[in-house]
Amino acid sequence: MAEGKEGEVKGEIEIPNLSDENAVEEVDVIVTVESSGKVVSQTMKEMVHREAPIVVRSKLSEYLRCLKEEYSNKGLILPKRQSPTESSPATPPTLGTRISTQRSPSPAATSNKKSGTVNVNTTQIKMTESFMTSIEELYNTLTTQQLVATFTNSSTKLEAKKGGLYSLLDGLISGQYMELVRRFYYSFIPYTSVLLLPFLYRKSHTR
Incomplete structure (x- = not known):
């Protein structure tokens, strides 16, 4: 932008907190x-500071409205996450739904315990993830309560020591540390699952 012979004016507008959680x-x-x-810079800055928020918010409102209309028609917009103070009707749990850890044993499980046998269908899952960090940093991240709570955005309890207990995702996953082997289970699955976390260091990353 130029103004007479005073020189060229350039600038940027940044919106750091644009999200669906903010109006x-x-x-x-x-x-x-x-x-x-300097005179032009100060003059332009005062004008932009005064007028830009009004113009930007107006354009954002129009843009978000068009965006929601477009993706709502395609069925790609999920329901907005409820706040802790909001209540909703009870519905059967589905995949991705947080499930309460308190429950009564099913009749089948009760009868199996009485007969002394428990039939559980199991499977083995192997996954490999690469992290662009060192073993020490990855280990500290997985064993530091504050970091895990921040990454999962949920209540977390960690006792990162042999025999220590841990609870993740508001109690949905909990278990016990056994050296470098962690025994864990979902609150709705019997205590028969074992999770192994071997760390393998490569030149540029940790697996």
Whole structure:
């Protein structure tokens, strides 16, 4: 943008908190201005600081409305996550739904315990993930309660020591540390699962 012979004015507009959790009126509009003339820079900055938020929020509102209409017609927009104070009717748990850890044993499980036998269908799953970090950093990340709680965005309890207990995802997954082998189970699966986490260091990453 040029203004007479005062020099060229350039700048950027940044919106750091644009998300579905913030209303358009709540987004921050950060303006930075650069120019070869101090007077022009200050004049433009004052004008942009005054007018830009109004224009940007208006355009964002229009953009988000069109975006929601387009993707709603395609069935790609999921229901908005409820806040802790909101309540919803009880529905059967589905895949991805957080399930309460308190439950009564089923009649089949009770009868099996009485007869002394338990039939459980099991399977073996092998997965390999590569992390662009060292073994030490990856180990610290997986055994530091604050980091795990931040990454999972849920209540977490960790006793990272031999025999220590852990609880992840608000109690959905819990278990016990056994050296480098962790015994874990879902709250709705019998205590028969064992998770092995071997660390293998490569030149550029850890597996």
